[in-house]
Amino acid sequence: xxxxxxxxxxxxxxxxxxxxxxxxxxxxxxxxxxxxxxxxxxxxxxxxxxxxxxxxxxxxxxxxxxxxxxxxxxxxxxxxxxxxxxxxxxxxxxxxxxxxxxxxxxxxxxxxxxxxxxxxxxxxxxxxxxxxxxxxxxxxxxxxxxxxxxxxxxxxxxxxxxxxxxxxxxxxxxxxxxxxxxxxxxxxxxxxxxxxxxxxxxxxxxxxxxxxxxxxxxxxxxxxxxxxxxxxxxxxxxxxxxxxxxxxxxxxxxxxxxxxxxxxxxxxxxxxxxxxxxxxxxxxxxxxxxxxxxxxxxxxxxxxxxxxxxxxxxxxxxxxxxxxxxxxxxxxxxxxxxxxxxxxxxxxxxxxxxxxxxxxxxxxxxxxxxxxxxxxxxxxxxxxxxxxxxxxxxxxxxxxxxxxxxxxxxxxxxxxxxxxxxxxxxxxxxxxxxxxxxxxxxxxxxxxxxxxxxxxxxxxxxxxxxxxxxxxxxxxxxxxxxxxxxxxxxxxxxxxxxxxxxx
Amino acid sequence: xxxxxxxxxxxxxxxxxxxxxxxxxxxxxxxxxxxxxxxxxxxxxxxxxxxxxxxxxxxxxxxxxxxxxxxxxxxxxxxxxxxxxxxxxxxxxxxxxxxxxxxxxxxxxxxxxxxxxxxxxxxxxxxxxxxxxxxxxxxxxxxxxxxxxxxxxxxxxxxxxxxxxxxxxxxxxxxxxxxxxxxxxxxxxxxxxxxxxxxxxxxxxxxxxxxxxxxxxxxxxxxxxxxxxxxxx
Numbered sequence: 001x002x003x004x005x006x007x008x009x010x011x012x013x014x015x016x017x018x019x020x021x022x023x024x025x026x027x028x029x030x031x032x033x034x035x036x037x038x039x040x041x042x043x044x045x046x047x048x049x050x051x052x053x054x055x056x057x058x059x060x061x062x063x064x065x066x067x068x069x070x071x072x073x074x075x076x077x078x079x080x081x082x083x084x085x086x087x088x089x090x091x092x093x094x095x096x097x098x099x100x101x102x103x104x105x106x107x108x109x110x111x112x113x114x115x116x117x118x119x120x121x122x123x124x125x126x127x128x129x130x131x132x133x134x135x136x137x138x139x140x141x142x143x144x145x146x147x148x149x150x151x152x153x154x155x156x157x158x159x160x161x162x163x164x165x166x167x168x169x170x171x172x173x174x175x176x177x178x179x180x181x182x183x184x185x186x187x188x189x190x191x192x193x194x195x196x197x198x199x200x201x202x203x204x205x206x207x208x209x210x211x212x213x214x215x216x217x218x219x220x221x222x223x224x225x226x227x228x229x230x231x232x233x234x235x236x237x238x239x240x241x242x243x244x245x246x247x248x249x250x251x252x253x254x255x256x257x258x259x260x261x262x263x264x265x266x267x268x269x270x271x272x273x274x275x276x277x278x279x280x281x282x283x284x285x286x287x288x289x290x291x292x293x294x295x296x297x298x299x300x301x302x303x304x305x306x307x308x309x310x311x312x313x314x315x316x317x318x319x320x321x322x323x324x325x326x327x328x329x330x331x332x333x334x335x336x337x338x339x340x341x342x343x344x345x346x347x348x349x350x351x352x353x354x355x356x357x358x359x360x361x362x363x364x365x366x367x368x369x370x371x372x373x374x375x376x377x378x379x380x381x382x383x384x385x386x387x388x389x390x391x392x393x394x395x396x397x398x399x400x401x402x403x404x405x406x407x408x409x410x411x412x413x414x415x416x417x418x419x420x421x422x423x424x425x426x427x428x429x430x431x432x433x434x435x436x437x438x439x440x441x442x443x444x445x446x447x448x449x450x451x452x453x454x455x456x457x458x459x460x461x462x463x464x465x466x467x468x469x470x471x472x473x474x475x476x477x478x479x480x481x482x483x484x485x486x487x488x489x490x491x492x493x494x495x496x497x498x499x500x501x502x503x
Numbered sequence: 504x505x506x507x508x509x510x511x512x513x514x515x516x517x518x519x520x521x522x523x524x525x526x527x528x529x530x531x532x533x534x535x536x537x538x539x540x541x542x543x544x545x546x547x548x549x550x551x552x553x554x555x556x557x558x559x560x561x562x563x564x565x566x567x568x569x570x571x572x573x574x575x576x577x578x579x580x581x582x583x584x585x586x587x588x589x590x591x592x593x594x595x596x597x598x599x600x601x602x603x604x605x606x607x608x609x610x611x612x613x614x615x616x617x618x619x620x621x622x623x624x625x626x627x628x629x630x631x632x633x634x635x636x637x638x639x640x641x642x643x644x645x646x647x648x649x650x651x652x653x654x655x656x657x658x659x660x661x662x663x664x665x666x667x668x669x670x671x672x673x674x675x676x677x678x679x680x681x682x683x684x685x686x687x688x689x690x691x692x693x694x695x696x697x698x699x700x701x702x703x704x705x706x707x708x709x710x711x712x713x714x715x716x717x718x719x720x721x722x723x724x725x726x727x728x729x730x731x732x733x734x735x736x
Binding site for chain 1: 551553554579586587592604606645652
């Protein structure tokens, strides 16, 4: 039949859609369901945003204070042997993500600081529970979770009876006898339900923003405004996917009850089942080692050599022989360079290869797992959305890896600077002590003044730019867009086939 | 205005309508009589494009319904046995909504009041939610919607069943007015008395066929009943 076409003048169409939308909104708002769902949603969303802001403010304060304290300890170690100073080490603290007050992402699981010391690349750690504020007891309660999990439910509650209810109450016959086009009907109803959802969500976000402004938390970061815009876009898209699916199912279902059951089932599949299942599937596809395996394997490679290569000790011996030969001497004590620090730096560099290999493989496995999960987003749009949300918030694996890579770079710089200075000291010392013999292995004799630590610049790092984030999650946006197009097409299809009940 | 030509509708092996030929001109009230299942509602559903014909054609204002469903509906108003409205909205809001859906977006409040007073809905009721309305009041809103649509043809499916005699009488009077203004009205009904009283022509249907047509001015009340019963045996 020809019920779906016949586009009149655009202005008339727009006013028709507005008419349908405002009637839909009026009915929803007058329904008893609206008030209590809106109230629950408002309480949870505002609470999540405010606790998120407090957590963020607390984190930033702690991070800045801890970094300053740790730096000051490192720089005021007193006069000391430089290599011992490298053992004393320093801490690197991760900067808070620009929007992590909204989405704390993996922050609860991934470490927020790294101990940087000689010889060892350490894993990032989290502060012990006792150091966390009372806010942490709310656990995962953050704005992103509320919007990802509860917003779809709100949309389903407000929209499931849109078509099925008209069919059940019999108004569908009256409605379809009026000669209104099905596409106007669909757009109008979508706009009406969408407006009702916005009526709940938008004031909460505004209220949350006001409270956050009042708390004097000033989020910052690369292209903060653009991140906010992209974040809104992703969540609006996600909401629209559920909106059009709900309308499609409502037009298809024999009764509102069936529509509700069907959509709540899909919702549970999407936000509860799939994230867990996707996590498991991604681990099967790209296995990642346990912490124990990781540390044991890495230690084993430090002893036995990487991938069946010669063990580091043997490689060091070869290097030593090369040096002895090069300078035409028999013992390391006769070398014009200070063997102790040279060998330590050589060992350090051989360790770099091993650490890089293991940490990179681990991060690659995690990243590959995350990409598998994003791809499973073709089954559940929440998967790419949560990745996008974490990414834009700066609380994802990409930001974590950038931080830990920067900390390792800093660690290597620190150790190399200290060992290098020690070598230079030893050469100078030996030149001065030519008549009394070499210091040879007596490292601790060489004590530098405290100023030596100033040779190491304080830890600073650049979090990933928005471009890098978008490069990583562009595909997630594409999957969400495909979902949106698909759900709109499905809604058009089922609404186009809509018929009133005929005896 | 309304025309059915060899109109057939089959559901699987069951034929609900077996080649109906029918014409309702402007200014006519055509009353379709017949037992339940005779094909009256099927006929109305076909004119409304709610179902597709198996063969034959239904035309409104000489436009083929199955090819131009949206266009033909613009000329039609439909009043079922119980007019279904949005219970959460007031009578006025319902009328306003359906008027706009029918393509008449420029009515003022005064216009709406005029429609309501014409169908006899008390002014006190129009701002109450329809959920509180009696069946008679709902039917009145249904007629007001039809008036607001300025439809050239009306399809009525047992619109007065269950109405008290006074309400039924008022309804018939309204139909006569609309007829006088040139509307073509097709009404399925069980009410033989009203059919003779209000209609200009009567058609009797049985098992998907139109078995008898007559002009109401040629027959008496008693004749209508006798002829009807003859065809039911």
